[in-house]
Amino acid sequence: MKLYSTNNTSASVSFKEAVFNSMPQDKGLYMPVSIPRLSEEFISNLDKYTLPEIAFEVAKSLLGDSIPEADLKVLINDAINFEAPIVKLEEDVYVLELFHGPSLAFKDFGARFMSRVMSYFLEVGEKQLDVLVATSGDTGGAVALGFLGVPNTRVTILYPKGKVSGVQEQQLTTNGQNIRALEIDGTFDDCQALVKQAFTDAELNEKYRLTSANSINIARLVPQTFYYFNTYAQLLKQNKNKVVFSVPSGNFGNIGAGLLAWKMGLPVEQFIAATNANDTVPAFLKTGVYEPKPSIATISNAMDVGNPSNWVRIADLFKGDKDELKKLIVGYSYNDQETAEALEQVFNTNGYVVCPHTAIAWKALKEWQAANEDVASGVFLSTAHPCKFPDVIPAEIAAKIVIPESVKELEGKEKQAVEMSNRFEDFKAYLLNNI
């Protein structure tokens, strides 16, 4: 697999280089030079394959000879070791549950795959990889649990004190081993600024091999295509072959992976980009003007992104064909009140508890279906387990959440976090003094 930068399509780097650099020097994003099309035979027989088998076939055709097949198979079976089932809520309305991984959010797909790819590419005798990650909640947990125990890697997570939920904090701070958590007296933006500054600090880069694990890394995008194919496989088993995906979107990595799957030949009638008040993309789809904005805080805070980084990838997939883009993707955005109402409606009509991000995708799907007669199976993506966001779910609904065993186990574990100011000197001193 060769990749170019969205800012310089003539350059080309290897998959390994793209994974370790995360972002090209020119600040574009890496995209595959060629996107393979899977055979129609494979697509129409998807129902004969399991999720890891689908993942292997898709990864193999994308990555080419970047990782030999036998190694890739081992890697996939290790990374994709949990389910992504669809659950039927009513006729033509399915929820794709992406929260069966260790951190109970879809980011487990990206983080588990990326950690194993990085570890695989680290050659014998190479310097330990130091992953720095700022999180507003979900990314840190997925990255921590994705890298936990992965040889020759160490993760340092920075999270804003008092601004992540109880379950999220437990997932970040109870790991030990190669995972360290820093509780920053500041905001998520402060955490991100500290990480960014560390990457440009000569002394730190001299001493450590620093890398980032953020959502723009191509190794996080690739595994997110797997569950789109796997959803189609599950629909085929029910004799359905038309699908509409509604994706709760923030940085647009998740829906970007769906579009990559489509480009690889997955038949999809419609993608719905569902956002909260951070409506940069829905506004663009309506007006044709792309206008990034500062982010607005909402109750679906994992989607509080005013300038979605992965949008350039989506634009790149549709180079020169804006009309096709606008046909395939429709946008909906909802404010907090609408989100809260949607969450209650899903519960009242289906007895099913969703997190606020997922509620937005459900509402967008219902609205799209009301306006479009076309019969296709509607699938909305559930990006996180509702138990991660109890504070924004009404108590009587929250009481109905079935708490996963993994969360119950966290309760007895001791919190290990280092409290720290939001000053770079403190962060740097910590890194230098804790080898």
Ligand SMILES: *Cc1c(COP(=O)(O)O)cnc(C)c1O
């Ligand atoms: C990260 C996240 C999102 C947004 O996904 P993007 O790929 O950034 O669009 C949505 N929901 C939850 C629960 C998340 O953690």
